[in-house]
Amino acid sequence: MTFKTRTTLVVVFLLCLTVGLGIIYIACREILSMPFRATNDTLHQRGAVITLDLLIPEGTHIDEKMTIGQVIRIRIEKPKGRLNTFVTNISESVPLKYRLLGTTVLYFFWTFLFLVFLRIFTWMRYSRALSISFLAGAIVYFFMPDLLPGRADDAIFLGWAIAFVILVQWYPKRRKLKSSHA
Numbered sequence: 001m002t003f004k005t006r007t008t009l010v011v012v013f014l015l016c017l018t019v020g021l022g023i024i025y026i027a028c029r030e031i032l033s034m035p036f037r038a039t040n041d042t043l044h045q046r047g048a049v050i051t052l053d054l055l056i057p058e059g060t061h062i063d064e065k066m067t068i069g070q071v072i073r074i075r076i077e078k079p080k081g082r083l084n085t086f087v088t089n090i091s092e093s094v095p096l097k098y099r100l101l102g103t104t105v106l107y108f109f110w111t112f113l114f115l116v117f118l119r120i121f122t123w124m125r126y127s128r129a130l131s132i133s134f135l136a137g138a139i140v141y142f143f144m145p146d147l148l149p150g151r152a153d154d155a156i157f158l159g160w161a162i163a164f165v166i167l168v169q170w171y172p173k174r175r176k177l178k179s180s181h182a
Helices: 003-032 036-045 068-077 082-091 096-121 126-143 152-181
Strands: none
16 A cells, blocks of 8 residues: 555545534534423423433422423432532542542553553553553543542543553554664
8 A cells, every 4th residue: 555545545534524523513413402391391292212311410400491402401410429429528628639630540540450450461561551541540530439520630530541542553653664764
């Protein structure tokens, strides 16, 4: 495969990916702007297997004008449970720098546990095991209550893990390509 063919394939792939993501974005935007109550009633009348009932937060009145996106936003912003409330109340009394330190230590603790597991029970290389460990640690950290309220720290850890996985996959290929051209 020549460089020109490979470049053309990459451009076509990126174009298809961009078009596909654009279609998904437009479809999601249209779905989220639909009225919640009318859509849910229609799904019930047709006997659909999946309805929107699971999105309705407890104790919230859904009027005729609310959209699916607004209901989802209310559902996400509502506090989850007793453990989350307890951890939030405790973490408010701890200074911010210690909460950041505790959050980072907790993330690296989960990453380290996954790394140890993967290195002991598999024959993975360190780069692959470390990238999987970062991703698995970020996923576990995302779903557990932590010292910082909100999702910003979860998104940062997930973004770091995904970027590290991409870097581990991309850098050896780039180095190999450079050495073959030199």
